[in-house]
Amino acid sequence: MEIIPIKKNQELEVTVVDLSYLGMGVAKVEGYPLFIENALPGERIQVKVLKIGKKFGFGKMLSILKTSPHRQTIENEDLLRTGIAPLSHLQYEQQLKFKQEQVKNVLIKTAKMPEVQVTDTIGMKEPFGYRNKAQIPVRKMNGVLQTGFYRKNSHELIPLDHFFIQDPEIDAAIVIIREILQQFEVKAYNEKDNSGFLRHIVIRRGYQTHEMMVVLVTRKEHFFQGEKIVQKIQEKLPEVVSIIQNINPKQTNVILGEQEKVLLGRSFIYDQLLGKTFRISAKSFYQVNTQQAEVLYQKAFELANLEKSDVVIDAYSGIGTIGLSLADQVAYVYGMETIKQAVIDAQENAKLNGIKNAEYVTGKAEDIMPRWKEEGIKPNVIFVDPPRKGLDQTFIETACDMDPEKFIYISCNPATMARDLKTFAVNGYFTDSIQPVDLFPQTHHVETIALLQKKTS
Numbered sequence: 359m360e361i362i363p364i365k366k367n368q369e370l371e372v373t374v375v376d377l378s379y380l381g382m383g384v385a386k387v388e389g390y391p392l393f394i395e396n397a398l399p400g401e402r403i404q405v406k407v408l409k410i411g412k413k414f415g416f417g418k419m420l421s422i423l424k425t426s427p428h429r430q431t432i433e434n435e436d437l438l439r440t441g442i443a444p445l446s447h448l449q450y451e452q453q454l455k456f457k458q459e460q461v462k463n464v465l466i467k468t469a470k471m472p473e474v475q476v477t478d479t480i481g482m483k484e485p486f487g488y489r490n491k492a493q494i495p496v497r498k499m500n501g502v503l504q505t506g507f508y509r510k511n512s513h514e515l516i517p518l519d520h521f522f523i524q525d526p527e528i529d530a531a532i533v534i535i536r537e538i539l540q541q542f543e544v545k546a547y548n549e550k551d552n553s554g555f556l557r558h559i560v561i562r563r564g565y566q567t568h569e570m571m572v573v574l575v576t577r578k579e580h581f582f583q584g585e586k587i588v589q590k591i592q593e594k595l596p597e598v599v600s601i602i603q604n605i606n607p608k609q610t611n612v613i614l615g616e617q618e619k620v621l622l623g624r625s626f627i628y629d630q631l632l633g634k635t636f637r638i639s640a641k642s643f644y645q646v647n648t649q650q651a652e653v654l655y656q657k658a659f660e661l662a663n664l665e666k667s668d669v670v671i672d673a674y675s676g677i678g679t680i681g682l683s684l685a686d687q688v689a690y691v692y693g694m695e696t697i698k699q700a701v702i703d704a705q706e707n708a709k710l711n712g713i714k715n716a717e718y719v720t721g722k723a724e725d726i727m728p729r730w731k732e733e734g735i736k737p738n739v740i741f742v743d744p745p746r747k748g749l750d751q752t753f754i755e756t757a758c759d760m761d762p763e764k765f766i767y768i769s770c771n772p773a774t775m776a777r778d779l780k781t782f783a784v785n786g787y788f789t790d791s792i793q794p795v796d797l798f799p800q801t802h803h804v805e806t807i808a809l810l811q812k813k814t815s
C-alpha cells in the first residue's frame with residue numbers, strides 16, 4: 359500500500375467486515391485494514407484512528423451505528439473483554455463458528471490444503487465457569503491489596519472478583535486469601551522496582567475431587583508470619599490440601615520461579631479424568647477445562663481407532679493424561695515430556711491406576727524420538743500435543759521415519775499446526791480431517807485435533 363488513506367486521530371465511519379484471529383474487528387478503508395477492539399462483523403461504527411502502521415492500523419470504537427445481531431452483553435463484559443474473556447461480546451454459537459473458520463483459513467492460506475474437512479467446533483453447554491486454574495497478580499492500589507487481571511497488552515492491574523470463565527469456587531477463594539494477606543499486612547510486589555513480596559496467587563481446583571492447591575508466588579524466601587497465614591487459609595478454605603510457596607526473585611513476566619517449598623499438605627492435588635485418577639504438581643501442565651478435555655481426548659481416541667495390539671507414543675505428554683487414559687485399549691504406551699515434575703507425576707499416575715504397560719521419560723521430543731527409533735520401537739499410532747510453538751521439524755521427520763499408520767495431532771495453535779501439516783505431507787502423511795473442540799469459551803483460543811494417515815500410493 360503506497361498511500362495510507364487515513365491519519366492518526368482521524369474520526370470516521372466504517373463497516374466491520376471480519377474478525378481477526380485475536381478477536382478484533384477488521385474494517386477496510388480503501389483496502390487499508392484497521393483493527394478495532396470490540397467491533398463485530400456486519401457492524402457499522404464510528405471509529406477514531408489510534409495508530410497507523412505501514413500495512414495496517416488500529417482504531418478505537420466510539421459508537422455503534424448498526425449493531426450486529428450476534429452481539430451479546432454480559433455483566434462486567436467491558437472489563438472481561440480487555441482481559442481474560444476477549445470474545446465475551448460475541449454469542450457463543452458464533453464463537454464456535456469463528457473458531458472453525460480460523461482453522462479453515464490457516465488450512466487454505468498456510469497449509470494450502472483447501473480440501474481438508476474441518477468439522478463443526480464441539481462447544482460446551484455452559485460455556486463459563488470452566489477454568490480449573492487461576493493465576494492472579496497481586497498489587498497494592500490505594501493502600502490495599504488488590505487482585506484482578508492485567509489489561510490486554512499492559513501491566514495495568516484491573517481489580518476484579520468475578521472472573522466469569524473461572525470455577526466460581528476459585529474466584530471466592532482468591533477473595534478470601536486476599537483478605538487474609540491484607541489482615542497480616544503482607545506486602546504486594548511492585549513490578550517497577552522489583553520490590554515488595556507477594557507477586558501472584560495461583561490456584562488449581564480438581565474438577566471432580568474439589569481438592570484445591572494454593573501457590574503463593576513470592577519474591578523472597580523469608581515469609582514473615584507465613585505459618586499463621588497458612589493456618590488461616592486452611593481454616594477458611596477446607597478444600598485446600600496443598601499450599602506451596604514458589605520463590606521468583608527475578609524481574610520477569612514469567613509467573614513461577616525455580617524454587618518451591620511445600621508449606622502445607624502435599625505437593626500436588628488429585629483429579630479424575632475419564633475415570634482415571636491423576637496427581638498434578640504445581641509446575642505440571644493440566645488442561646484448564648477438565649470437562650472439555652474429556653471431550654477432546656475421547657474424540658482423539660475415536661479418530662485413532664485403536665486396536666489391542668497397538669504400540670502408542672504419547673509425545674509432549676504432561677502428566678500422562680492421554681497415554682494413561684488409553685493404555686487399557688492398547689499393547690504399550692511410550693511417553694515423553696520436558697518437565698521433570700510432570701514426568702514423575704505421569705509415572706506415579708501409571709502406578710496409581712494399576713497401569714503396567716506405559717513408561718514415561720524426561721526429555722525433549724526431538725531428542726528422545728531418534729533414540730526410540732534407534733532402539734527399534736515401532737509405534738502404530740503417535741499422539742502429539744505440543745505447546746503453541748508447535749512441533750520441532752526434525753521431530754516430524756524422525757516420527758514419520760518410524761512409519762506409524764497414523765498421527766493424532768492435538769494443537770492449541772492452528773497457525774503452527776498448519777505449518778506442521780505441510781511437513782507431514784512432505785514426509786508421507788496426509789491430513790484426513792480436523793476437529794476443533796472449544797476448550798476456551800469466551801476467548802479467541804482454538805484447540806483442534808488433526809488425524810493424519812499414511813499415504814498409500
Ligand code: SAH
Nearest residue numbers: 643674675676695696697722723743744745
Ligand atoms: N498431553 C498433555 C500435555 C500437553 S501441553 C495433556 O494433554 O495434558 C504440552 C506439553 O509439552 C507440556 O507439558 C510441556 O511441558 C511439554 N513440552 C514442551 N516442549 C517440549 C518438547 N520439546 N518436548 C517434549 N515435551 C515438551
